[in-house]
Amino acid sequence: MSVSTGTTLDVRPISGALGAEIHGVDLTNLTDELFAELHRLLLRHQVIFVVGQTGLTPEAHVAFGRRFGEVELHPYLPRLEGTPEIVVIDSESGGKVDVWHTDMTFHQSPPIASILHLVKTPSVGGDTMWTNQCLVYEQLSAPIRQLLDGLTAIHVIRIGNEFTSRAEHPVVRTHPETGRRSLYVNRLFTSHIPQLSRNESDALLQYLFEFSEGPQFTCRYRWRAGDVAVWDNRVTQHYAVNDYVEPRRGQRVTILGDHPEGEPPRWEHYQAAPGQRYWPARVNAVENY
Template sequence: MTVTTSAPVPVLRDHRIPADGVYEGVRVLDRLPTGAEERPYELFEPVPQARTIGAEIRGVDLSRPLTDALREELNRALLEWKVLFFRGQHLTSAAQRAFARNWGELETNPLLATGDADEVVRFDKAAGATPTFENVWHTDVTFRERPALGAVLQLREVPPFGGDTLWADMAAAYDNLPREVRERVDGAYAVHDYLPGFARFYPAERLAPFQEQFPPVQHPVVRRHPETGRRMLFVNASFTTHIVGMERRESDRLLRLLFQQAHVPEFQVRFRWQRGDVAFWDNRATQHYAVNDYAPHRRVAERVAIAGDRPF
């Protein structure tokens, strides 16, 4: 009788990495909500730029009024791809505002420089200019009770290199959170305030007059998209200060983990601008990051934002 013995199981040395980091590995990358129907587009060609986020729209002239059918298809594309890119549009400021108004009333922002109308925010960046919202992942104006639905950004002047913008899909970010983290944040609320974001580049005397106009507000840590019903992570490093009812150290630790999710490359699309290009993004479903790597050259952009609803 022959007796066989199995080989001993190898013993590995301790190989743990610090907890609460960004998970490195295979991602769940669903572009559409579960059960959503994927239909072809008849009035333009969407060219995907990444797996879940970002499509270049070919065959549309944004300077012309939208028909109801075209507006419906563009809205469907926006919900599907979260950010749409239109090359070489060269819109006047009036045409840019007219396009944005197809999605609702326009909002103003007294904290930022304006163009030729109160609804137009102008980012004119040359050497020595105030950096404003560059080099930070954020969702626009979440310090408002009704954060913007979306925004339409056009580049008026483009540097010879750099100046890209990135967007991150916050539905994908939520989908890939560990189950135990989702259980902690589902149903939780966080406080948003304009001061942390703007204090990065404005002095106290510039910010103090707006404290009554923009008091801190609470939004769900995970919001539902009002049109698709999809769950999305809704905190950002510019405006979210703490999670309601949580001890500060615990809140800070959890928020750092949640903020990091926008940094995952699989959730992102990166756009290299040319003069006259337009980007239209769903501010409810994304974060974005403007890269300031083009000094000493100038970069000029104008943005029109569309008022949104109260997150739920």
């Protein structure tokens, strides 16, 4: 694959569902043409892995992120000293999240993308997996898709007693750039579907979680030190495989989000009958994700 600069990009898909390795790019010297090509590849593959970026400086990492949009200053995760735009994800300090999730869906405007630079990897293990939530939605039956198109979901996080965030988003969102629909619920942050009773919500969400995690929707990436992953947070979930004991350290830049859009809800929030107690759904307690 060639671009007008004369640079050749070697693009290697890593699964039938999503994901591609990109060779032949230096993110410290990124032209507008190359960035446009990477952006196009991201929309197509949903997660891209730019290999061999051992020389990527924190400043270049942040500059790359700013090409996508405004970079987040995370309110509570540890940051890289001298570069507050970079979050440090260190396995020695609790930085292991072996639960399928989409980043920060508990915000009203969740991030649109994340850029993770692995600077230290274990000799064995420490892979990350992603799922294609567009493909998940498209492979549901028509009656289930029709039901989901008319529902919203509540996403929640609580960290101790100091920080709580809550947002309501469509269960199915429409990508603002590609127009594709994707399932938009996840195990870590989705609490319940407010149009349904507690039992109905729990049963439906459990089915959707399990279906969306099927191997036919996933890719799995074996990291090398210096690799950079960029994923579209609007249409993917990811899972950090916790099968290693040696240190693993990454530096992440997150791009601030848009407001998830989908079909308007077709029903009001569920109201329990008089005398019937409505138990609220679970609320996550997450110290470090």
